[in-house]
Amino acid sequence: MTFDSRESMLxxxxxxxxxxxxxxxxxxxxxxxxxxxxxxxWLRIEGIPLQIWGIDFFRSFCLS
Numbered sequence: 001m002t003f004d005s006r007e008s009m010l011x012x013x014x015x016x017x018x019x020x021x022x023x024x025x026x027x028x029x030x031x032x033x034x035x036x037x038x039x040x041x042w043l044r045i046e047g048i049p050l051q052i053w054g055i056d057f058f059r060s061f062c063l064s
Contacts, residue, residue: 003009009029013020020027028034045061 001009003012006029013027043058048057
């Protein structure tokens with residue numbers, strides 16, 4: 001997320017902190033020394049039975 005200013009960022013977090021916490025594990029202002037150690041992706045896949053969902057399915061789906 002980007003904001004026009006630090007003040008608008010703090011206001012958005014203050015007003016919507018509960019909403020953000022439903023969707024995000026953590027949220028904090030960016031700092032130059034902050035380095036991402038992992039990434040998560042949300043996928044919307046329709047028509048695939050839940051029985052075949054698993055690590056092998058997602059690997060083959062993402063690599064194809």
